[in-house]
Amino acid sequence: MTNLRCERAERLAVRSMDEGITRADREFLSGHLAECEECRAFYRDAQSVLNMMREDMPDELDKAYLDSISAGLNKRLNEQDRRSARSGRGIQVRAGIAALLIVAAAGYYAVRQTDPSRTEVPAVKSAVAVDLYSLYGPVSDEMSEDVATWPELPESVETDFPESDRAVVTWLEPEEGSVDPLVLAF
């Protein structure tokens, strides 16, 4: 490309092969190509490149080929719908379980507050926060029923045990290894 006229001619050349140009532009282009060998070569080569690209592409698609794509697509869409449905059901099940747990927990605490076995025990004087698991290991039912069978608590633990050696004990069983304190109510 040697000058602005050549640059314009190149752009017009490509456009004439692509989307067409105005009569005035066509006149300019043909006049310029007649006198510029370099632009003539560009025009020829660019046309050859585009023609080759247009020749070198499938014109139409086989119906069987398209049908196989449709069939495969439908299969994949159905699989996806099934996955979505499963995932939706999974979410519903999880939400249901969570709701049940919330209701159960609320019920549990409500029962705890009104548990007649607790209110009947006159010796409910205090709550002792103790990491029971770390002191005694897993708590057994027997231990809960008979305070006398408990090992001695360390001095650091503040206690206010009832005179009676029996009490209702309520606790939350910790996970193994947990050091969460347990609340014991007497």
Added chain:
Amino acid sequence: MSDGACSDLDSAGRITDADLVARFQKGSREVFSELTERHLRPITLIVLRMVRDEDTAKDIAQTVFLKAYEGLSSFQGTSSFKTWLYRIAVNTTTDHFRRCREHADEDVSQLPAPSMDCPSVQLDKAQSIARLRKAVTELPEKQRLTLQLRVYGEMSYSEIAEILGGTEGGARANFFQAVRTLRAGTEDRE
């Protein structure tokens, strides 16, 4: 399914894509099959022209419609459904090339060009086409996609600009640069 509202019709007297999309978004998932039927052929054709392998084109075309199905509920309609679908097709094909660029290069040079010429002319032509295909894959991405959408997809520059982003003039300039680069590339090797 009818939602009771009047439907817009396109020039062929069919319900418009926009209307079908609106129905899909209201829950009529079955209208997606109509959208697929309308666009599967042109999308597959342009993908096949770009990747030049029927199995790959088949897989990409299915992936394009699967992505469209997944994303259609949140499609905002800022462009036409067709433009949006082509954008998905271009991105999916580009991702494919990025994943296996070296294989794609090998593949394009191995395919013979269909021809009725005598064997020596046929060989020359096949070599030229193989060179051209390779040169196309080596174009800067935007130039290559512009050229392919223009030649293989027969799209207007405004459509190309919408799909690839940018302006109509920019798309025209990219096309020109692509042809210029290809011409230079094929000239250097001859």
